[in-house]
Amino acid sequence: MSLRQNLGRRIRGVMMSRLPGMITCRAIDDFIVDYLEESLPAKERVLFERHIRSCPDCRRYLAEYRLALAAGEHSLDDMDEPVPEELVDAVLATVLSGDA
Template sequence: MKGAMLRKLPLMITCREFEDFLLDYMEGSLPTRQRRIFEVHLAICRECREYLAAYRETIELGRQAFEDPAANPPEDVPEDLITAVLAARGGDPKG
């Protein structure tokens, strides 16, 4: 019902169209007019508002997970790996 209504109103977009704008909106690359259209939809659509909030939280959770040192391999690199690099650098090129 809301979708049909939105399609008939000027300067209104549907949730699916909102989805298409989402990445550019978050990167701040939407032209002013499109950004305003996007924000009008955001103001009137509870589903898209909540979706966007959870989407942002998801990105943040991903970043936090990798910022944790425990997500990365130990900093003490095996000595044989260092030796192998130094020994191989003058050998047969791989690339």
């Protein structure tokens, strides 16, 4: 993320925290799990959806979160298993080679 985007995000966060009925990108982080599990109270859900509609960053974040959840659904039972060394090596090699 560029410095400029980062600054824009921070400014928007401050603005939203001062507008009544608005929540910040930070709050989205706290709400997202409950939202996807549909256990978010109606009031927070409205705020969450309002924010998602007005914030492209969080819209993308939500979409990516959904995809990650869908991809991880089959391996939820294995969450406590250590990550295989070979996988770590493979990911590192990809990242270091600049293909990621």
